[in-house]
Amino acid sequence: MSLVFQTLNLLSVERNSYGVRTGDYLRYRKHCTRKINKLRRNLKLTNGKGKRFNKCTAESILRQSDIRVLELLLLSADKYWAESQENKDATSKLRRSDQFANVLIEASSKFGLHSSDTVQLEIYHKFIQGSYNLSKNKFHDALNLLSISYVYLKNLINAAPNDKIRALGEGWLDELSPKIRYCSYQSGNKSTSHEIDRIANEHSSSHSFVQLEYSQEDKPTKVKNLTWRGKELRLTSVDVVEAIHKLQSVIDKKSGKSTQSLSNYDEILNTYTNAIEISPQGLLKQVLTYKMLALRLERDLKINNQLESNEPAKNRSKVKVIDGIIFTLEQLRNLHIVESDDSDLSGYVETKISYHQALKNYTLGLSHLMAHSYGPSIRLLESCKFYNRSGLELLMSLDESTLNHSEAFEPVVDIALIEDLNKMVDTALVNSKKAWFAQQFKRPLFFDIANTYVEPPLDYILDKSQSKDTKPSKKEAQKPPTGHVISSEDSKQTQDSAEKNANKTASSGWFGSLWKR
Incomplete structure (x- = not known):
């Protein structure tokens, strides 16, 4: 029976948990040092104490039969790699990392690892060797080594039984691609440096690749395709895959119910927040934020529909909910994927903002009318007509592709909805003016300096x-x-x-x- 040693998964967990994700390489080196010392004590591979100094050599490490020695060598190599990322003299640190990586490959040969684990060790080994040659400005050698690692990663992604391993490969591809482009450019291939797949295949054609096989899992982690404008999004981290898998499970569980309660919305929104915090900066984070804000808007609209009332106290609560809707829409409008959308998605969101601004002022105008404050009521209702006119002009200028957006969200603001609100505003405006002019004012004896329109007696x-x-x-x-x-x-x-x-x-x-x- 072959042993399991998932190199890329182990490194991904350690790096993301201890500072590499945020660029804190010092914290990661300290963590590696603590873990290496602990493994050395457990494996009895210390330098020894007393009068006679017994140095721990590579031969003594290779004599170990415990598989934990592979973890010791892997963390030792990665500790020097992390030190090279923040050190000006990176060559010496990468040389030490390369030495530990060579011992790691030699030690792994006697454990009978599975082919997938052997390939992962080979990917890391070629990555360290390529980085070392790149630090010495040996661009051609570095390009050959990094290309081998790149092709191995592609094979690993194609044969991956679940989304976790596929995400691991995508994350390492993101780290390799800039190095390959740079080496290709420095080697003289300036016109086609962006064609990474072709470059990697050309510079690794002479290498004999190991046949990659995976044992099928009983319950593979499967994530539904995340798309934006018909384009599938790449998942580049195991943590992200787990967070999105949990998110989709919660959504499927809650959406299966006939009626959605507010607690269901809150649970899904909390899961969205956890997935957004874990996601790296990029398109995936923006799309998750967009979907979370759209769901929050759906929840606020449901609360707003439950507050339909003609009481001033209820209208005050309704205005607060509409303020929250407007704030959510403004956050949606400020997202980069909305601002840079080709079909003017920001105009689609701006139309909804204008409509809800008009709805807010209409609610406030009704509250003033019920409180017999006719002047502010007329002013607010007149501003409703301004917002409705602005929203109607925006709506008429949008294309059909924008209105039929694949990621559209409620409410659907159309011409009929704006005209209905205009009719209600006109009715309330007439009632306010009639009530104001029907009110009996007691004319003052002298001039009122605050109201210059009062006629003299x-x-x-x-x-x-x-x-x-x-x-x-x-x-x-x-x-x-x-x-x-x-x-x-x-x-x-x-x-x-x-x-x-x-x-x-x-x-x-x-x-x-x-x-x-």
Whole structure:
């Protein structure tokens, strides 16, 4: 029975878990050093203590019959490779890595590994040798070695029984491809340096490849094809494959139910978040983010439909939900795959934003109308017509390919939907204006400086001016009418009125106005 030693999987797990994914090579080297020391103690391959120094040589390592010695040699080679990535003098570190890789190949020959494991060791060995020759500017030799590793990876991907191994191969291909292009360019093949498959096949034709076979698994990890605009996306990490497999399992489990509850949406959204965090920067991360935001939008629309009410308190909650919908749509619009889409996908999203802006202002306008605040209600309803007009113009300018997008999401905003909202806005606007003009305002006596449109009380001023003109003067009042005989009572009244006028005159000065004298 052949033993199993998956080189690429082991390196992928160790690198991604301890800093290589984020470029922290120092952390990865420290981790490798700790693990190497632990393996040396367990395998009794230390240099020894005491007066006599016993160096651990390659011969003593090759005499080991424990398969863990392969892990020890692999981590030792990869530790020096990681040190070469952050060191200016990379050649010396890669030379040490190449030495450990050669011992690793020699030690693996006596364990009877499966052909797939032997191929993975050969891929790593050629990768280290090619990197070492590249650091010495031996571009032709480096191109031959890296091409052998590339062709092995292609064979491994084609024969892979599950998506995990296929993703491992894709991830290592991404690391090899730039090196092959650079070596080809430096070797003089400048016109066709982008044709990696052809270059690799040409420079590895003289190598005798090992026949690759895999044992079939009982339950292979199978991931449904992820596509964007008809193009299948590449998975380049085992962690990503596991996260997406879990995501698709949760989606299949929850979507099979007749009614989707909010808890189901939240569980799927959490799984989407975990997959996005693990995914590397690139198209896959953007597509997963797009699908997550579209699902979040579907959940918010369901909440919004449950809040259909004419109560101001419910409308306040509804406005908050619509704000969340607008925020999600703005995040969708700002994604790179949306901005750079050939069929103007950003215009498709912008139409939905305009519609929901109008819907938000319509809800606020109704709330002000129910609260008898007619001025703000009219202003908000007028802004609804502006957003509807903008959305209709955008919608008319879009092509059919944009409207029939393969990754389209709810709600479907069309001309009929915008016209229906316009009719509701017009009805609410008429009701607001009628209620505002029917309201009885109490006109102020004086000018209101805050509202310059208030008319002055001209009738009141005119009445006052006419009454002042018709009032007789003092001399005419004191002069008795002709033909009238003054009696004793009339003279008494005249004296009393004269005394009152004298008192008024005495109290009209400064001091008189103070003490009323």
